[in-house]
Amino acid sequence: MLSMKNVSKIYRTEHIETHALSEFTLEVATGSFVAVMGPSGSGKTTFLNLAGLLDTFEKGTYHLDGVDVSRLSDSEMSRIRNTKIGFIFQTFNLIPDLNVFDNVDVPLRYRGVSAAGRRTAIEEVLELVGLASRAKHHPSQLSGGQQQRVAIARAMAGAPRLILADEPTGNLDSAMANEIMDLLEKVNETGTTIVMVTHDPELANRAERQLHVLDGRLIDMRADEPRPLMPRPSLSSTPNSPGMPGGSIRPATT
Amino acid sequence: MLGYNLRLALLSLRRNPYLTLLLVAGIALGIGVSTTFVTAMYTFAGHPIPHKEGTLLYVEIDTWDPQRPFDDDHPERPPNQMTWMDVMALKKSDIPLHSAGMYKALLTVHPASKEMRPYRADTRMTHGDFFDMFDVPFAHGSGWGASADEGPEPVVVLSDETNQKLFGGENSVGRTVRLEERDFTVVGVMAPWRPIPKYYDPHNGATDEAEKLYIPIRWAEPMEIVSSGNTSGWKQFEGSGFSAFLGSESVWLQMWVEVKNEQDTERYKAYLDAYATEQKKLGRFQRPINNRLLSVSQWLKEEEVVPEEARAMLIIGLLFLLVCSVNLIGILLSKFMARAPEVSVRRALGASRLRVFLQHLTECEIIGVIGGLAGIGLTFLGVRLVENLFSANFSFKVDLKMMAVAVALSLTSALIAGLYPAWRICRIQPAAHLKVQ
Numbered sequence: 001m002l003s004m005k006n007v008s009k010i011y012r013t014e015h016i017e018t019h020a021l022s023e024f025t026l027e028v029a030t031g032s033f034v035a036v037m038g039p040s041g042s043g044k045t046t047f048l049n050l051a052g053l054l055d056t057f058e059k060g061t062y063h064l065d066g067v068d069v070s071r072l073s074d075s076e077m078s079r080i081r082n083t084k085i086g087f088i089f090q091t092f093n094l095i096p097d098l099n100v101f102d103n104v105d106v107p108l109r110y111r112g113v114s115a116a117g118r119r120t121a122i123e124e125v126l127e128l129v130g131l132a133s134r135a136k137h138h139p140s141q142l143s144g145g146q147q148q149r150v151a152i153a154r155a156m157a158g159a160p161r162l163i164l165a166d167e168p169t170g171n172l173d174s175a176m177a178n179e180i181m182d183l184l185e186k187v188n189e190t191g192t193t194i195v196m197v198t199h200d201p202e203l204a205n206r207a208e209r210q211l212h213v214l215d216g217r218l219i220d221m222r223a224d225e226p227r228p229l230m231p232r233p234s235l236s237s238t239p240n241s242p243g244m245p246g247g248s249i250r251p252a253t254t
Numbered sequence: 255m256l257g258y259n260l261r262l263a264l265l266s267l268r269r270n271p272y273l274t275l276l277l278v279a280g281i282a283l284g285i286g287v288s289t290t291f292v293t294a295m296y297t298f299a300g301h302p303i304p305h306k307e308g309t310l311l312y313v314e315i316d317t318w319d320p321q322r323p324f325d326d327d328h329p330e331r332p333p334n335q336m337t338w339m340d341v342m343a344l345k346k347s348d349i350p351l352h353s354a355g356m357y358k359a360l361l362t363v364h365p366a367s368k369e370m371r372p373y374r375a376d377t378r379m380t381h382g383d384f385f386d387m388f389d390v391p392f393a394h395g396s397g398w399g400a401s402a403d404e405g406p407e408p409v410v411v412l413s414d415e416t417n418q419k420l421f422g423g424e425n426s427v428g429r430t431v432r433l434e435e436r437d438f439t440v441v442g443v444m445a446p447w448r449p450i451p452k453y454y455d456p457h458n459g460a461t462d463e464a465e466k467l468y469i470p471i472r473w474a475e476p477m478e479i480v481s482s483g484n485t486s487g488w489k490q491f492e493g494s495g496f497s498a499f500l501g502s503e504s505v506w507l508q509m510w511v512e513v514k515n516e517q518d519t520e521r522y523k524a525y526l527d528a529y530a531t532e533q534k535k536l537g538r539f540q541r542p543i544n545n546r547l548l549s550v551s552q553w554l555k556e557e558e559v560v561p562e563e564a565r566a567m568l569i570i571g572l573l574f575l576l577v578c579s580v581n582l583i584g585i586l587l588s589k590f591m592a593r594a595p596e597v598s599v600r601r602a603l604g605a606s607r608l609r610v611f612l613q614h615l616t617e618c619e620i621i622g623v624i625g626g627l628a629g630i631g632l633t634f635l636g637v638r639l640v641e642n643l644f645s646a647n648f649s650f651k652v653d654l655k656m657m658a659v660a661v662a663l664s665l666t667s668a669l670i671a672g673l674y675p676a677w678r679i680c681r682i683q684p685a686a687h688l689k690v691q
Contacts, residue, residue: 045685049685049688052602054601054602054685054688055683055685074607074608075606078604078605078606078607078609079606081601081603082605083604087602087603089688093602095596095599095600097265097266106599106600107604109255109258110600110603110605110606110609111604112255154603158604
């Protein structure tokens with residue numbers, strides 16, 4: 001799904017060069033759930049930004065879903081972000097003026113999905129995250145956990161192949177954090193690849209693979225030694241859609 | 255996507271109504287001022303009879319002093335009016351489709367009603383071709399023919415206003431109007447007519463209303479009707495009295511001809527040159543032959559019908575609009591850059607730079623449309639002020655064309671103001687704003 005080879009990212013100011021990532025090499029298989037850990041400033045978020053085509057890099061190659069994204073134009077990268085990647089942020093990053101429905105609608109708008117297609121997709125993802133009844137609420141009327149659920153719904157609305165989550169539970173208490181992790185696991189079971197940055201070892205242990213980043217380098221990678229997965233909550237309460245185990249998500253149609 | 259952009263723009267404008275008000279007021283003020291002056295300029299500079307450009311011609315012949323030109327600033331120009339003798343002679347040519355000599359006079363009208371006192375009215379002394387040449391609209395009757403010119407016959411054409419005043423707006427054709435000490439029969443009543451500028455005689459008041467009465471020009475002689483317009487002369491009269499004035503070299507009449515085509519223009523020009531050559535042989539014209547036929551637009555340009563103040567104010571108005579736009583750049587820049595976190599989220603979710611750019615330009619254009627409409631309101635106030643400024647005794651018209659100009663100016667200004675801020679916000683690095691919302 002995601003293949004980086006010898007990727008380097010340097011931040012430059014007038015007098016200082018900061019090597020945020022050095023010779024970063026990583027393979028993430030399709031459908032896997034990967035946790036990325038490391039101390040603050042180690043390069044986790046830089047890696048996530050590069051992976052999500054939100055930033056550019058100086059050296060190396062990066063293939064996303066088989067496509068070399070190193071030399072794509074802005075509009076091509078935007079299209080890939082829109083169709084293949086979903087983002088979940090620590091601070092939720094919902095748009096305050098828009099209600100829940102319209103927040104989830106944003107990526108579908110940029111994809112040019114028909115009004116009927118958008119409505120169906122939004123209603124289904126809101127149902128999945130348990131917020132169907134809150135569609136008309138604005139972010140300020142929701143708890144932190146609910147806001148992050150909306151963010152997850154927004155990330156899932158376009159049925160992306162990859163979800164990048166940057167400390168998705170960082171602003172939540174442990175109960176809420178577990179709920180969000182349950183939800184991410186549920187999404188992963190639909191076949192969506194998830195790469196999650198976290199500081200929390202307990203949450204990282206729920207991923208099927210953990211990566212450690214230090215000083216911009218991947219120093220500890222147990223990719224070849226799959227760990228036994230943590231027990232996951234049952235999904236039996238959620239109605240399945242044909243061909244999409246574990247949820248009622250279906251790709252939006254254009 | 256346009257619908258979505260419009261919705262986002264309206265949401266953004268509602269988010270901070272005071273800032274929106276400031277932006278709209280900035281544009282509206284600029285539009286109000288600039289459109290006011292565009293309207294004034296448009297009124298002065300507009301072509302009053304475009305379909306006759308090139309065929310309706312003002313006649314000039316150089317009858318002036320051999321020692322000096324008529325206009326020291328423009329020595330190449332012949333006098334801008336003509337003598338009585340020349341007008342009467344040139345009227346005889348059958349080359350033009352129509353031709354008319356004319357001048358402005360003041361006549362005393364003696365109303366039939368005992369309740370009305372006699373009053374003085376602006377009168378145009380002219381030939382009967384005047385009405386066809388200048389497309390004068392008639393409510394009743396028509397102008398007069400060549401025989402009335404020759405007679406002269408006591409016929410009169412009334413303006414709509416005069417007909418209202420003397421006959422209550424009824425069809426007064428065939429009725430009698432007493433002018434000075436003579437009765438004239440009404441042959442025509444004009445529909446309301448207000449050529450702006452008064453192009454057939456701009457140097458006697460380009461912004462004046464058309465005359466209230468029209469009678470055959472040859473009544474000048476028996477009734478000794480003097481001109482109330484400009485008269486210029488360079489040579490002492492021979493003899494005394496009004497007939498001596500008519501036989502003098504004083505220039506005080508205007509002459510217009512209407513020709514069918516360019517060939518006729520050339521023929522008429524040759525005719526004028528032949529006439530001037532003949533007059534030279536007679537010892538009358540002593541300057542080099544310098545006859546001119548000016549189109550309406552050439553004539554208005556030469557007469558400087560558009561006041562210099564109007565031109566200056568138009569430039570000031572447009573500069574003011576530019577200043578307003580430049581001020582808006584700063585406000586829009588801070589408004590848009592404050593939205594960097596939201597734009598970063600949109601970029602992460604798939605919005606390309608172009609889409610972000612267009613979204614923000616849409617917002618600017620909405621400000622432009624609202625500002626433009628408010629600016630049209632201010633223009634209506636502005637033109638009233640400018641009318642006083644130019645002492646114009648007519649109203650500047652803020653018509654649909656001017657409203658379209660206002661909206662176009664407004665959209666352009668908003669576009670100019672919005673280009674840089676929209677470009678800046680679409681170039682932000684999303685990664686820098688997503689972590690710290």
